Amino acid sequence: MIGRTLLALVVLQPLLALAQTAPSSIAPSALRLPPDTALPVGASGDAIRLGRRIMLDTKRMLPDNVGNGLSCSNCHLGGGTTTYAIPFIGLWGKFPAYQPRSDRQITLTDRINDCFERSMKGKALAGDSAALAAMLAYIQWSSRSDQLAEAVVGRGLGPIDSSLAPDSGRGAAVFLARCATCHGQQGEGRKGGDGYYAIPPLWGDDSFTTGAGLARTYTAAAFVRYNMPFGGAGVLTDQDAIDVAQFFTHQPRPEFAARRRDWPRGNAPVDARRE
Helix, strand or coil: CCCCHHHHHCCCCCCCCCCCCCCCCCCCCECCCCCHHHCCCCHHHHHHHHHHHHHHCHHHHCCCCCCCCCCHHHCCHHHHCECCECCCCCHHHHCCEEECCCCEEECHHHHHHHHHHHHCCCCCCCCCCHHHHHHHHHHHHHHCCCCCCCCCCCCCECCCCCCCCCCHHHHHHHHHHHHHHHHCCCCCCEECCCCCEEECCCCCCCCCCCCCHHHCHHHHHHHHHHHCCCCCCCCCCHHHHHHHHHHHHCCCCCCCHHHHHCCCCCCCCCCCCCC
16 A cells, blocks of 8 residues: 555646448547656655556555556556547546536546546545545646646547447457457456456456446447557447447446446436446
8 A cells, every 4th residue: 555655745736240341540649748857856746656657557556445457547548648548638627527427516536536436346545645646646747738628639538429229249249359359258358477457357356347437338439449459449430339338348247336326317328327
């Protein structure tokens, strides 16, 4: 675990048919970050570096808060620096924000802890923890590389045609043809020699829970469409991505019981988990 001593030193500045022809190639790219040479000296720079390490290697860095085998960078590719892979660029200026899922205003801290509990089957970070302060410092630092608020191109996920109906059977074929080589035929992922996942599992106990955003078909499809297969984005069509997302998101995975309180206004999206 990371101790709390750094916190007092950190001051955050406000600041298939598989033969179907795919559309024009998509080439996600890393968004521009300030160089490390521009990092502030002293404790502030140390906190930013620590935040980046946590994002890239969350399970190893925070074993008491991660209950599965995932790291932040499994969804926020490149430590939150990749176009249409839920980047952190500009995110600092987006919070506090209204969250329809919980029907309340949330802070960036709330959002981070949502991910720990929902995506990583874990425990929320203490509000006074050095780890949380470091993650916030890193996100703030990332946000400074581009405009805040609405102007950042590539934030979030790319567009997906949600009028297309998913076909889980076809999605299984897409998975075997395009995904299983890396993620395993049972979606089990692949561990490195150090015992940590080099490629994340897509279902099972070490994957994300039923309450995670990526447990929703169209959300997962948008991620897959613009980022997978890794290094070959643009191979899959919208229909391919939707079908394979329907297939793997509905495989067995950890239950997040509190999701049944989501969308209290009854305005849940069509792919919100109900089963």
